[in-house]
Amino acid sequence: MKRRELLKASLGAALMAGGLPGPARAGTVLTRVRPGAAGWPSAAAWEGLQRATSGRLLKLASPFAGCAADAASCAALREQIKNPYFIGDHPALTQTSGWQDAWQSRPSAYAVAARESADVAAAVDFARTHKLRLVVKGGGHSYKGGSNAPDSLLVWPRAMNAVTVIDAFVPQGGSAGEAVPAVSIGAGAMWIDAYTAVTTRAGRYVQGGGCTTVGVPGLVQGGGFGSFSKRYGTAASSLLEAEIVTADGQVRIANAHTNPDLFWALKGGGGGTFGVVTRMTLRTHALPDHFGGMRGEIEAANPAAYRALIARFLAFYRDNLCNEHWGEQVALRDGRKLRLSMVFQGLDQAQAKAAWKPLFDWARTSKDYSFEEPLFLAVPARRFWDAGFWDKTVPGNMVRDSREGAPAHYAVWEGDRGQAGWYIHGFESTWLPGRLLEGDGLARLADGLFDAAQQWEVGLHFNKGLYGAPAEVLAAARNTATHPGVLDAFALAIIACGDGPAYPGMPGAQIDQPDGRQRAAKVRAAMDTLRKVAPDAGAYVSESDFFQARWQDTYWGANYPKLLKIKQRYDPEGLFTVRHGVGSEAWSVDGFMRKG
Incomplete structure (x- = not known):
């Protein structure tokens, strides 16, 4: 029986057992309460939660709410939005500002700035008792808006950071x-x-x-x-x-x-x-002795040479890099470039450089390829996340939190700064099975990647697949709820597009919706092309499409029925509901209405 058929059979059994949405049971919460509606907690009730949490209840509003009256402050705020630490420290903001035709980053009505588990328990009890929408913001990085819900009560444990x-x-x-x-x-x-x-x-x-x-x-x-x-x-x-x-x-x-x-x-x-x-x-x-990284780019002179470069790189990756030493990504961009941005562990600089020699030696033999010599850097593993070390070694590689009084260790990789406030137009991902690196699978994969890259940039994230990992790593991952397909995936392919920050009310933030939809359609078309090579592969739940079809199968495969039973045991009323989370098929997209 094929995996998709097996999942359908399992879901059918769950439905017969009352495991999937059906007629609501007596006493079941049918709708969550919004501000101004009957049942919304009174001022006295909110004051009770304030006391129960030792004064940690906050009434939230967008930081851009006063921009019309104070343009200077808002200009400074717009600069702060470039700092992901500032965003994380503001309970009314999320690291992604929205997703076109899906969601926008709007603040909850109230937040409990929890400092201990008792604060969290008080917030959960309050939301359950008053039938409120409840959300949780940790780092606030959910692309699909999981840490965002207007008219809700937010649990915000930022201070619980020991x-x-x-x-x-x-x-x-x-x-x-x-x-x-x-x-x-x-x-x-x-x-x-x-x-x-x-x-x-x-x-x-x-x-x-x-x-x-x-x-x-x-x-x-x-x-x-x-x-x-x-x-x-x-x-x-x-x-x-x-x-x-x-x-x-x-x-x-x-x-x-x-x-x-x-x-x-x-x-x-x-x-x-x-x-x-x-x-x-x-x-x-x-720790190993070293962590390190390499960067480079190879450009092909024409489409035929680019197709050959993709095929050659895939074979090179299979033979030299598909192992425990290498991670991160390459990008197929501009229809003829291979951009390399990889990391390594357990190798010194000379060993890392030697690993790549076969590929660059091959590229040197043809006038169809051009490149500058790639950069390699190995550093003591203990210093890899030490901003002070990078200040002296490669200034700008890590960018510090510039706010006065910020902790000394707060720094972000320079390449990640563009994620601060990102507004998504389209985002698609799929795992690529390791079998595609063998036999005629490699040629089919090279063709699929070439065709997709003619439509949009394709990223191959090799660290987001476990094919090539040691046996003990695979055994440990097998004992998790993650889609079993990750064990056989050599990479996660990501195709995405977006724009600068576009928080509601943010001065100067403009969303060109027609253009955004056109770009999203190109992203989708590029991924559709690539998926023809591996049509039944899963995807990584944290980096995937808001509009993902067959998401239960795509994210968890055969693990989904078991997860659903656990969800029903610990949260039978669906208090915790996120977009395409386990059990969310019982709720509307905004999480406020149970489906009949």
């Missing part, structure tokens, strides 16, 4: 023999907080995200790919224990011994779906 390195961690209910080096990370921490504590200060490594301002719990719950995933696996597979507030307001521990079903669901089952994670404990690893 990071504690542990020499020998034993999960609750476990035995001393299970003790492993680990790190405990609060719900509001970003990956720069984790890397600074674990790598720069303690000399260990924790598998996390490539972008330093991404929130820790959200990335782990989405599966979690970092730059070095082919060596250390997914962030989800590193999870040892989580503290989580579930829909009943209870603070629970989830690990392999306690609430193991919930623990499994948190390892890739999607953020904002099963509760509010308040703390995560992740395994740490010994």
Whole structure:
């Protein structure tokens, strides 16, 4: 039976068991309450939540709300929007400003600026009791608007950002023999907080995200790919224990011994779906001697040469780079360029350069190709996320948070700055199975990539697929809720387009909707072309299309029915609803109305 048919059979069984949306049960919440509607909490009720959270309830408004009266302040605000740390520190903003014809970044009505699990539990209880839309903002990086919902109550744990390195961690209910080096990370921490504590200060490594301002719990719950995933696996597979507030307001521990079903669901089952994670404990690893990177670009003189370059690169990647040492990406751009932006671990600079020699030697043999000598740099692994080190070594490679009083370790990779406030027109992704690198699959893949690249830029993210990883990495990832197809995928292909910040009310922000739709259509057409090579491949839930078809199958495959049962156990009323999250088929797109 084909995988799609198997999933349909499984979903059919779930439906017969009452697992998928059907007639609402007696007492079931049918709609969430909006401000001004009957049932919206009274001023006295909100004051009660204020007391229950020790004064941490905030009434929110867009920072652009006063722009008409204060143009100077808004001009300064527009500059601050370029800083992802500023965005993360503002409860009314999200790192993506919206998605055309999908959603816009609008603030919640209120936010609980949580400092402890009790604050989160109070917010959850309040939302459940008053039938409110509830959302969670960690790092605020959700492309699909998961940390954004107007007229809602926001749980905002930014201040819960403690990071504690542990020499020998034993999960609750476990035995001393299970003790492993680990790190405990609060719900509001970003990956720069984790890397600074674990790598720069303690000399260990924790598998996390490539972008330093991404929130820790959200990335782990989405599966979690970092730059070095082919060596250390997914962030989800590193999870040892989580503290989580579930829909009943209870603070629970989830690990392999306690609430193991919930623990499994948190390892890739999607953020904002099963509760509010308040703390995560992740395994740490010994550091290699070096982390490093390389950059370069090869340009073809004509279409035939470009097609040959793509095929040659794929074979080169298969034979030389599809292993635990290499990660990150290449881009097929402008119809004839191959842009290289890769990282490596466990190699010194000479070894990394030698690995690429066959490709550049081949390119030198033909006048059809031009390039400058690629750049290679290996650095002590402990210094990789040390902004002070980069200030002295490669100024500008990391850009510091420029705000007065900002923590010294707050810095972002220069290449990630463009994500701050990004407004998406179109975004498509698909995993590419490793079998396409073998036999006639390689020629078909090269043709598909060539055809797609004539329509739009195609990115191949090799660290977001585990094909080529060691056996122990594959085994750990197999024990997560992430789509099983990631085990056989050598890369995640991403085709996307967008524009500068376009928050509602932002002066000077203009959305050319006709142009945006035309660009999105080209993105979709390019991905449709590529998908013909691997029509049934899945996609990474955290980086995918807002309008994704068959999303249950695409994101989780055969794991979806099990995830749905866990969702129904811990959140039977759907308090936690995000776009294309487990169980969201029961709700309207905005999460306010249950489908009959």
